[in-house]
Amino acid sequence: MRAFDDPAEILEMTRLVERFLAYVRIDTQSDEASTSCPSTAGQLELGRLLVSDLAALGLTDPGLDENGYVLATLPGSAPGVLGFCAHLDTAPAFSGKDVRPRLHQNYDGSPIRLENGVVIDPADSPELLQCLGDTIITADGTTLLGADDKAGIAAILGLLEVLRAHPDVRHPTLRVCFTPDEEVGRGTRRFPLERFGADVAFTVDGGFTGEMNVETFSADKAIVTFTGVAEHPGTAKGKLVNALTYMGRFLARLPAAESPECTEKRAGFFHATDAQGDAARCRASVILRDFEAAVLADRGRRIEAVARALVAEEPRLKVEVEIQQQYRNMRAELERRPEIAARLERAIAAARIEPRIEPVRGGTDGAQLTARGLPVPNVFTGGCGFHGPREWISTRALALSTCTLLNLAQLHAE
Ligand SMILES: [Zn+2]
Structure with missing residues (x-):
C-alpha cells in the first residue's frame, strides 16, 4: 500500500479546491415543506454538474436517477465493491443562496472578520489554531459555506481523480452515491441500495480532521x-378538565437535567419538539435520544410513568402515549464486523493524523443504511461550524480527507 499523507501533493495533483468552490456556489438548500424528491431544484443542478465531472474523470455509467441520486462506478483491480457517499443538500437552517466563498491565505491565528459583523474566532472554533499557515475558506458572512457536505463530495472526486492518474494504486471497484435531502432526514428514503451494490460504504460527512463516527x-x-x-x-366549576393544563404539567415534569441544553457527550435526553391542540384535546411530541438501547427504552417507560401519575391525580383525564421508533445506533451492527472501523482507523493513521472516534449526537444517513444491512461509518471532511455563517474549512484539511479515502480504498484491496 502506498500511504497518502501529503495534503500539499493532493492539492497540487487534483482540482480539489476548484471543484469545492464550484459546488458551494450552487444553492442546494433542502426544503422540509417540499414533497418532491429532491426537495429543491438546485440539488438537481449540482447533480448534473457532478455527472459531467464524473464523466470527465472517465468513470463508467455516471448518471442521475429518477429521484436525484447521483451514481457512478470506478472499476477496480481488486475484488469487492466499496462505496462512498456524500449529500448534495445544505441545511435549511441558514441561507445557502449566492454563497460567495472567501479564501484567507496563510492563516495567522487571528479572528476572521466577515460581513454582517460575523466573526470566526479561534476562541469559539479552536480547530483554527491547528490550521496556522493554511488557506481557510469561509463564506462572506451572509450565508453558510456548504462544506457540509460539498467538502465530502469534493474529497470523493479528489479520490477518483488521483486513482485515475495512478492506475498502479490497487483498490476494489468503487461505487459513488451522492444523495439529496440528508438535512431534512430523507437522504436514504429512496437510496438505490440494490443498484449501489456495495459490500461496505462510508459517508464522507464528518467534521474536523481525524474525526470518525461508528456510533449514533x-x-x-x-x-x-x-x-x-x-x-x-362560565359553568365549569367542578366539571372542566383542561387538557392544556395537564400537558403543561407533563412538560414541566420532564427532567430538566436531561434536556439537550444540559447534556453532552454520551448523555441522552428528552426534548419536547412540538405541541398543538386546545383545552379539550392536545398533543405533545417529545423526542427521546440515547446511545444505549436499554436506556432509550427506559426513557419511553419514564414518559409513560409521568402520564400515569397525571391520570392518578385527575382520573377524568385521558392520556395516551405512543412511542415511535426513529433510528438506531449503528454501533451494534458495526461491532459484528469490527474490521470495518479498524480499517478506517488505519486509513486515518496512514495519513499521519490522530483518529478521533466520536459518537454522533444525532442520526446519519450511514446509520439508516446500516440498519438496512449495508454497514456505513462516517469519516471527516475537515469542515467546522456547519449550518451557519461561521462555517469554514482549511484546504489542507480537505486534502487530508482525500488522503484518508485513498488509504481506505487501498486497505479494502488487501
Ligand atoms: Zn452533512
Missing part, C-alpha cells in the same frame, strides 16, 4: 395525547 444516537419519538373534559367556562 438511538432515537424514539413519544406522541402524548391529552383528552380533558370540555365545559362552558
Whole structure:
C-alpha cells in the first residue's frame, strides 16, 4: 500500500479546491415543506454538474436517477465493491443562496472578520489554531459555506481523480452515491441500495480532521395525547378538565437535567419538539435520544410513568402515549464486523493524523443504511461550524480527507 499523507501533493495533483468552490456556489438548500424528491431544484443542478465531472474523470455509467441520486462506478483491480457517499443538500437552517466563498491565505491565528459583523474566532472554533499557515475558506458572512457536505463530495472526486492518474494504486471497484435531502432526514428514503451494490460504504460527512463516527444516537419519538373534559367556562366549576393544563404539567415534569441544553457527550435526553391542540384535546411530541438501547427504552417507560401519575391525580383525564421508533445506533451492527472501523482507523493513521472516534449526537444517513444491512461509518471532511455563517474549512484539511479515502480504498484491496 502506498500511504497518502501529503495534503500539499493532493492539492497540487487534483482540482480539489476548484471543484469545492464550484459546488458551494450552487444553492442546494433542502426544503422540509417540499414533497418532491429532491426537495429543491438546485440539488438537481449540482447533480448534473457532478455527472459531467464524473464523466470527465472517465468513470463508467455516471448518471442521475429518477429521484436525484447521483451514481457512478470506478472499476477496480481488486475484488469487492466499496462505496462512498456524500449529500448534495445544505441545511435549511441558514441561507445557502449566492454563497460567495472567501479564501484567507496563510492563516495567522487571528479572528476572521466577515460581513454582517460575523466573526470566526479561534476562541469559539479552536480547530483554527491547528490550521496556522493554511488557506481557510469561509463564506462572506451572509450565508453558510456548504462544506457540509460539498467538502465530502469534493474529497470523493479528489479520490477518483488521483486513482485515475495512478492506475498502479490497487483498490476494489468503487461505487459513488451522492444523495439529496440528508438535512431534512430523507437522504436514504429512496437510496438505490440494490443498484449501489456495495459490500461496505462510508459517508464522507464528518467534521474536523481525524474525526470518525461508528456510533449514533438511538432515537424514539413519544406522541402524548391529552383528552380533558370540555365545559362552558362560565359553568365549569367542578366539571372542566383542561387538557392544556395537564400537558403543561407533563412538560414541566420532564427532567430538566436531561434536556439537550444540559447534556453532552454520551448523555441522552428528552426534548419536547412540538405541541398543538386546545383545552379539550392536545398533543405533545417529545423526542427521546440515547446511545444505549436499554436506556432509550427506559426513557419511553419514564414518559409513560409521568402520564400515569397525571391520570392518578385527575382520573377524568385521558392520556395516551405512543412511542415511535426513529433510528438506531449503528454501533451494534458495526461491532459484528469490527474490521470495518479498524480499517478506517488505519486509513486515518496512514495519513499521519490522530483518529478521533466520536459518537454522533444525532442520526446519519450511514446509520439508516446500516440498519438496512449495508454497514456505513462516517469519516471527516475537515469542515467546522456547519449550518451557519461561521462555517469554514482549511484546504489542507480537505486534502487530508482525500488522503484518508485513498488509504481506505487501498486497505479494502488487501
Ligand atoms: Zn452533512
